[in-house]
Amino acid sequence: MISIIDYKAGNLKSVERALKKLGFPCCITHKNEEILSSQRIIFPGVGAAGQAIEDLRHFGLDKVLRQAFETGKPILGICLGAQIILDKSKENGAQCLGLISGEVKLFPSPLFSEDNERLKIPHMGWNSVHLVREHPVMEGINPADEFYFVHSYYPVPASDKCVIGTTGYGIEFPSIIGHKNLIAMQFHPEKSGTPGLKILKNFCTWNGHYVE
Amino acid sequence: MLSKRIIPCLDVRDGKTTKGIKFKENVDIGDPVEMAGFYYKEGADEIVFYDITASSEKRNIMINVVRRVAEEIFIPFSVGGGIRNIEDMRAVLLAGAEKVSVNTAAVDYPELISEGAKAFGSQCIVLGMDVKKVAPKQSTPSGYEVVTHGGRTFTGIDALAWAKKAEDSGAGEICLNSIDADGAQQGYEIALTSLISGNVNIPVIASGGAGNINHIYDVLKYAEADAALIASIIHYGTYTIRQIKYELHSRGIKVRNTW
Numbered sequence: 001m002i003s004i005i006d007y008k009a010g011n012l013k014s015v016e017r018a019l020k021k022l023g024f025p026c027c028i029t030h031k032n033e034e035i036l037s038s039q040r041i042i043f044p045g046v047g048a049a050g051q052a053i054e055d056l057r058h059f060g061l062d063k064v065l066r067q068a069f070e071t072g073k074p075i076l077g078i079c080l081g082a083q084i085i086l087d088k089s090k091e092n093g094a095q096c097l098g099l100i101s102g103e104v105k106l107f108p109s110p111l112f113s114e115d116n117e118r119l120k121i122p123h124m125g126w127n128s129v130h131l132v133r134e135h136p137v138m139e140g141i142n143p144a145d146e147f148y149f150v151h152s153y154y155p156v157p158a159s160d161k162c163v164i165g166t167t168g169y170g171i172e173f174p175s176i177i178g179h180k181n182l183i184a185m186q187f188h189p190e191k192s193g194t195p196g197l198k199i200l201k202n203f204c205t206w207n208g209h210y211v212e
Numbered sequence: 213m214l215s216k217r218i219i220p221c222l223d224v225r226d227g228k229t230t231k232g233i234k235f236k237e238n239v240d241i242g243d244p245v246e247m248a249g250f251y252y253k254e255g256a257d258e259i260v261f262y263d264i265t266a267s268s269e270k271r272n273i274m275i276n277v278v279r280r281v282a283e284e285i286f287i288p289f290s291v292g293g294g295i296r297n298i299e300d301m302r303a304v305l306l307a308g309a310e311k312v313s314v315n316t317a318a319v320d321y322p323e324l325i326s327e328g329a330k331a332f333g334s335q336c337i338v339l340g341m342d343v344k345k346v347a348p349k350q351s352t353p354s355g356y357e358v359v360t361h362g363g364r365t366f367t368g369i370d371a372l373a374w375a376k377k378a379e380d381s382g383a384g385e386i387c388l389n390s391i392d393a394d395g396a397q398q399g400y401e402i403a404l405t406s407l408i409s410g411n412v413n414i415p416v417i418a419s420g421g422a423g424n425i426n427h428i429y430d431v432l433k434y435a436e437a438d439a440a441l442i443a444s445i446i447h448y449g450t451y452t453i454r455q456i457k458y459e460l461h462s463r464g465i466k467v468r469n470t471w
């Protein structure tokens with residue numbers, strides 16, 4: 001069983017539907033024991049960091065996530081779930097979970113492309129990922145594959161070793177980060193067509209081992 | 213680098229699409245779920261459903277369509293038409309849509325945008341704008357006026373001011389439809405699209421007027437549009453999405469590679 005963590009943030013059903021399509025049993029839950037007894041955890045989220053952290057704490061899920069991380073359970077963070085696993089966020093000045101050391105930053109403004117075109121914030125739409133490290137969850141993903149993003153903030157791990165992939169939008173920012181049994185992506189694999197489903201499928205069969 | 217999005221639009225009435233498609237593939241031309249599945253496989257970057265069901269008793273049919281679409285396609289899609297309040301938004305989002313689009317209801321009650329953004333996040337809220345060119349006057353200095361009811365009702369609201377207000381209220385995106393260009397297949401309204409997109413910091417989807425690939429190229433290249441909405445030219449089989457994206461790519465527009 002795969003737990004999709006429910007802390008009232010975002011479109012959890014789309015993750016559930018994607019897993020169903022792939023044939024992996026899952027449940028949307030905030031029950032601590034249910035999460036800790038599942039084989040793996042998906043941690044999605046949209047919205048603001050401050051509110052999200054508050055909601056997580058309200059359900060005791062901050063401790064559950066830490067416990068699951070420390071016991072080696074494979075964890076996948078998506079979008080806001082790829083941000084609040086760091087120490088802190090510039091959004092609302094929120095203190096976050098600190099599973100990976102680092103912080104969440106806002107895109108600089110104004111932002112320009114290489115061709116000096118003005119770039120809008122949020123970064124919304126399809127963009128590619130440059131894989132800087134191999135990771136089992138990214139197996140079979142090609143440089144030409146694109147993924148659906150919608151965000152104004154992005155994760156910056158303290159150690160470069162935690163950066164698995166980067167994406168260019170005015171600046172080159174970490175779009176996939178990982179540490180031990182935790183991998184997280186700023187884009188939405190559940191909304192990213194075939195390559196997105198491929199990542200979810202990889203995650204659902206990953207044993208959580210990753211050599212940095 | 214971010215890709216420009218190509219977004220097919222399906223008009224749905226009482227659970228059936230109103231414009232058919234002529235393809236060899238075995239697609240039921242009246243079924244929005246099958247059409248969405250087909251366009252998904254063809255490389256659509258997003259899909260827009262516009263519910264033109266007249267009677268409110270039949271609104272639930274659309275919710276069922278949304279639910280079935282969400283099980284089949286794994287790209288974002290939005291639903292517009294008849295979204296009057298927070299509860300309508302919630303029903304569509306819970307059924308699986310990524311975004312809701314508000315148009316007339318936001319003109320009647322502008323707080324709907326901020327209330328929707330607060331409840332569901334800006335990324336969910338699309339402002340649909342129908343716009344007509346008018347002589348510039350005090351109330352509409354940009355020379356473009358927001359209209360409703362397919363262009364029959366003039367609101368007295370300036371299009372540029374409305375776009376900026378929507379952005380400030382928390383809209384995550386604008387779908388900008390030129391009533392003058394809509395259905396004519398003579399090209400998008402470049403000046404209008406450029407004016408709006410150049411003056412807001414949220415993405416703008418250009419809508420109305422696509423008749424050939426040149427039109428799409430022009431609006432993406434010269435009007436700062438972040439995405440192009442297309443309908444007739446794919447529904448009637450003039451082009452496939454694959455063809456459109458490949459051609460745009462060959463001409464130097466960054467699009468998601470799906471061919």
